[in-house]
Amino acid sequence: MNEPIGFLINDVARLLRREFDARARRVGVTRAQWHTLTILSRNEGCNQGALAEIMEVEPITIGRMIDRLEEAGLVERRRDPADRRAWRIHLAQGAQPLLAQLRGIGSGLTADALAGMDGSEREALAASLSRIRNNLTSDESKEAANG
Known part of the structure; x- marks a missing residue:
């Protein structure tokens, strides 16, 4: 039986988050902490309101x-x-070693999650997910949802 793609994406995202949480806890970081630091690393210098909206x-x-x-x-x-x-809000110098650890955890988890997939399969998966994200964030899809 083929599951709807939305359910599969949601299940994979949930499982990745759960496993990342477990690995991050080993270095003393909670989900709220790693999520905030990661989002801030992509949006350095934003204000609290913008950060809250993004998260x-x-x-x-x-x-x-x-x-x-x-x-x-x-x-x-x-x-x-x-x-x-x-x-x-800016990252302090003390965040850099922790972010490096979190990136290492993420790389290890990605390797584990994609085990058994060759390079072309990984590239195709990344391209497909990027296209889905772009489709859902394009101005046309926003207009369709609002209109």
């Missing part, structure tokens, strides 16, 4: 996480030069 959480939730990460020396708040009331 699809409430601003108060991300504010508390940033407080904890700041206390741990992993992120820092810097004043926004364009708006003195706002703060921009």
Whole structure:
């Protein structure tokens, strides 16, 4: 029986997250921490509101996480030069070794997940998933959903 592609993608994503969580816990990092650090590494210098929106959480939730990460020396708040009331979130130097560990965990997990697939199969999978993502984030699909 062929499962709908959406269910397969969701199941794989859930299983990857669960296994990454388990591996990250071994180095003392929670899902909320690694997720925040990873998203911030891709969006360095954004404000808390933008970070909350990207992560699809409430601003108060991300504010508390940033407080904890700041206390741990992993992120820092810097004043926004364009708006003195706002703060921009940046990775602190202390985050770099942890992010390197997390990247290593991710690489190992990817290797385990794709075991038995040759290079062309891996490339085809990545290309297909990229196309799906692009289709779902294109301006046309957004207009179709809204109109």
